[in-house]
């Protein structure tokens with residue numbers, strides 16, 4: 275409601291009422307109920323228009339208090355009388371059950387070329403442009419239902435996109451366009467897919483710190499359940515979506531156990547490190563990871579245009595001390611910065627950071643010279659929720675993206691985030707052991723490790739973001 279200004283409404287109502295009223299069955303009347311609230315002058319009302327105004331006032335009354343349902347029958351009957359068929363159902367503010375049962379409220383605004391539909395569970399109206407509705411027509415002429423792909427419409431913008439008629443029942447919205455084409459959508463489909471109204475798409479995440487993650491059972495699924503049960507796999511995927519990591523316990527304490535637990539989620543992703551890899555200090559590779567040193571919390575592959583989606587860790591051997599694994603929820607760290615210093619949050623969101631890495635190639639091949647630019651985090655353009663996080667103090671490149679005058683602001687924000695990440699209350703430490711496979715969402719949760727002594731052999735691999743997220747969608751957890 276708040277995005278509608280009164281002049282627009284009055285203008286729309288004036289134009290819409292100027293159109294000849296046709297009492298076609300099921301046809302929505304072109305009136306917005308806010309106009310009644312504003313007492314816009316309406317002259318020469320017909321009996322039908324007077325009845326509609328009475329209906330709107332009844333509906334407005336039930337929007338101002340939780341409706342007991344008493345208004346429903348009289349209002350519905352009156353609308354049936356003026357429309358000659360099924361009523362246009364209305365939504366009762368604050369009573370979602372009613373909205374679901376009786377369907378959304380719909381009103382059209384031809385001057386603005388939008389249809390208002392109350393399809394979001396928080397009661398906000400979705401203002402859907404006619405252009406979007408026609409572009410997302412799912413008729414056989416516009417959409418291939420065998421391949422589930424769109425059929426391009428190169429004339430979209432040349433068409434008259436004002437509907438000839440708009441019809442609705444409790445479940446479906448039908449539009450007849452002026453070129454004779456007809457489109458039908460279910461309200462459920464619109465609620466799920468209309469871009470600014472993707473309220474149902476909000477991910478069920480639980481951001482965590484040390485205290486929260488230790489307050490309940492750790493996200494873990496036994497190997498047999500993970501491997502042989504659809505519900506077991508679903509639980510693993512749900513843990514990844516909710517917490518950004520999960521463990522597979524009681525796995526074979528071998529690289530083969532790593533492979534099986536990983537491939538149950540998605541195929542292992544090949545990278546410059548190969549597929550399934552092992553890490554130990556004896557390998558002498560050109561990376562801090564291959565030493566005895568501790569590693570601060572970071573995400574991997576920040577220097578790639580699309581970092582790996584999941585990183586898998588499985589400790590196979592360790593005959594010394596130390597070497598505990600560290601996890602930090604990057605989304606929680608960013609949210610903490612947002613609460614403590616909103617300007618720092620905006621600075622980090624809006625600043626591209628260079629990340630780079632010279633990866634040693636095998637077999638005498640030239641090294642990889644890898645570089646990527648990205649903000650430390652991004653937000654979903656529709657819901658505003660955090661979408662990606664990449665942070666690696668080791669692989670941060672030469673800063674060539676910030677104007678000198680803006681450097682103090684950037685460094686202040688970057689240091690704030692770095693300090694939040696390294697606070698003891700942010701850190702979850704866990705001692706891995708052979709048979710426990712750890713899967714970490716590399717687009718959200720950072721990993722690290724404590725310094726250690728002795729021989730320590732770690733097995734692991736990467737899984738692609740698109741592959742595991744597809745599995746999560748298929749399992750119904752995303």
Ligand SMILES: [Fe+2]
Nearest residue numbers: 572573574721
């Ligand atoms: Fe790493």
